[in-house]
Amino acid sequence: MTITARVRSGAIALILLLAIAFAVSAWRIHAIRMGGPMHRASMEIADLNADILPPPEYIIEPYLEATLLLDHPERIDATRARLAELRKAYDDRHAVWEQSALPDHLKRAILADTHTPAMRFWQEAQGSFLDAIAANDMGTARARYAVLTQAYDAHRKAIDALVKATAEEQAAFGDRSSQSLWASIGALTLLALALFGTIGWFAWWLTRRVAQPLAQVAQATTTLSRGQDTAIPYRDRTDELGNIAQAVARFHAAARSRAEMDAAHLAEQENVGEMLGAALAALEKGDLRHRITSPFPGVYEPVRVSFNRAASALSAMLRTTIHGARNIGTGSSEIATASEDLAHRTETTAHTLQETSAAIQLIENRLKSSSQSAEATMARAEQAGAMVHAGRSTAQNAAIAMNSVSERANAIDTVVEGLDKISFQTRVLAMNAAVEAGRAGEAGRGFAVVADLVSALALRAEEEAKRGRDLINETQIDVATAASEVRAVDAALVEIVENFDGVQELLQALREDNRSQASAISDITRSVVEMETATQQNAAMVEQTSAAARSLDREAATLLGNAEAFRVDEEVAGYRSGASEAAFEMAY
The missing domain is CATH 1.20.1330 (f41 fragment of flagellin, N-terminal domain)
Structure with a gap:
């Protein structure tokens, strides 16, 4: 179990x-x-x-x-x-x-x-x-x-x-x-x-x-891990502990066999290491002509073949490098001379573009000033137009007020006419009252006095009503004259507003033209500035290229000196650059 x-x-x-x-x-x-x-x-x-x-x-x-x-x-x-x-x-x-x-x-x-x-x-x-x-x-x-x-x-x-x-x-x-x-x-x-x-x-x-x-099994495993030999207990058990003991025994047997194989491989590795050490020492001294001629045992033979191929490819590559370094030195001298000439011409072009940019900048400033003046004139014109429209509105309001005054004067005339009729009727009543007081004799004397006073008052009211009607008629004539004048002013203001709107449209077109010209000049100025900046950058790059070419010439000389320090295989007759390229490709 x-x-x-x-x-x-x-x-x-x-x-x-x-x-x-x-x-x-x-x-x-x-x-x-x-x-x-x-x-x-x-x-x-x-x-x-x-x-x-x-x-x-x-x-x-x-x-x-x-x-x-x-x-x-x-x-x-x-x-x-x-x-x-x-x-x-x-x-x-x-x-x-x-x-x-x-x-x-x-x-x-x-x-x-x-x-x-x-x-x-x-x-x-x-x-x-x-x-x-x-x-x-x-x-x-x-x-x-x-x-x-x-x-x-x-x-x-x-x-x-x-x-x-x-x-x-x-x-x-x-x-x-x-x-x-x-x-x-x-x-x-x-x-x-x-x-x-x-x-x-x-x-x-x-x-x-x-x-x-x-x-006990752990203690035996620890002893085996230290390289000591010991018996593994409980291998006869049929549970998990017996399985662990049997697995440890199998691991111990495999480790012992692996150790024997490692000892044999170690001897081979020492022999291979000695020969590789001699070959690498020759490479360290710059001798690329050294080759490993003795075969390596077993799996190490591809290492010897790869080393010999790498040495041959490196020798061919260095021959090509020496030839290329000489060509690079010649080309870098020519590039440096051409870069100096190009830098001088680029500086001259940059100076010319700078003067052109200054002139265009002056034109742009003049156009901006004109545009600002047009903007100010347009603003003043808009203010004047607003005032003219306000004056027209005021004239219309005055005409409406005059019409209202005329209508109310007519209404007052009607009221005065009513007062005149009331005065007349009051005077008639006073006369009737006086007649009745006379009929009453002595008893209606006081009433007769009152009737006389009422008659006098009615007569006076009738006179005042007539005077008010005359004044109202004069006022109506004056109001009609004033209303006619206000309507004439309104018509004149309408013509002024129409003419002013035309002037304002012309000013608006002039402002838009100034804006378009200023925008175009600004684009031209920006383009010239960008060209000037690019030309200056090109000049800087040309100077850097010239300096890099001179540095490349010096580095090519250094590379040639370093490459010539190696001892390579002798160049065979009929050497071509294609062969060196093939050797370079084989090396990689």
Whole structure:
């Protein structure tokens, strides 16, 4: 059986044991917990003790009410109501105990032994006894009271017996609860001991069967890694540890075989290294004519062939380099001379472009000044146009106001005409009043005086109304003249606005032309400046090219001196640049 399987089986066993322990613990705790079966049974017995004491199951209070009624018959109505309340309470609690889970002997005692005499008591108390008291038949009442007393005594004996039985049952229940508690503690203790024993045995088994063998295999592996030979234990086991030991043994055998092969290869490598060292030493001294003639063993032979090919290719490449360096020296001298001439011509062109740029810049400034003047003239023209439009609006408003004044003058003329008519009618009425006052004689004299005054006042009002009409007519003539003049001014302003709009359009066209010319000149100036900048940059680049050509000439001379320091193969007759290029390509 493998270690993994054993560990898995042990883990499953521990989990099952823990699950059983938890289930038993939960079952026992549920039995003894608050609100559990034992606690509920104890509470029912306690409730029974509370109920059998008065009231309601113990009918001592109804008996007391009957006794008091016998001495005080006048309380019959209150006693009847009180007995009804106590009887209802008794019946309600009796129904509760019929549905309870009490032990059989307690349930029989509360439902039969105490209930039978109680029912006799209630029948007498609410029946014959109350009827006799209501009929004021005290003799019959006392006889019924004696029957009540007998029923009460029988009930009292049954209650006493029930109290004793409940006390005994509660004591027995306490003993059972204690026994159940100790049984639960014992079961949990046994489960805990079994769990601890299982965990201890599992730890011992892991230490004995897994940890110690792994430590021994690890120690053997460490010894082998140091190059020492030792036996590998537990190779005969069939679990994972045996597989590890067998794998370590195979690795040890492979390592030993590899070491023997490495020793043979090391000897070959030393021989190859000596010959390569001699060849590289010759290369270090600049001798490219050295070749390795002795064959290399095994896989190292391609290294010798590659070295010889590389030496031949390097020799051919250096021959080509020497020839190229000489050609580069000649070409770089010619490039330097041509670059100096080009730099002089470029400087002359840059100076000419600078003068051209200054002239175009002056023209651009003149055009910008003209454009600014045109902008200012256009702004003034726009302001004047706004003022002319405002004046025209004012003239139109004045014409509208004159028309309004003329209309109101006509309205005032109508009002004055009405006043004139009122004055005339008032004067007529005053004349009629004077006639009537004359007819009245001495009694209407005062009224005649008033009529004369009213007539004079009406005449005066008529004169003033005529004068107002004349003034209004003159005002209407003046207003008409003023309105005509305002309309003439408005017509003149209309012509001025139309002519001014034409002037403004011409100024606008002139401003646009100035802007276009200024933009074109700006583009030309920018182009010339860019050409000047590019020419100056070209001049700088030409100077750099000239300096680079002179530096290239010096570097070519240095390269030629360095290349001629190597000893290369003699050049064969008929040497061509194509052959050197082929050798260069073979080298790469």
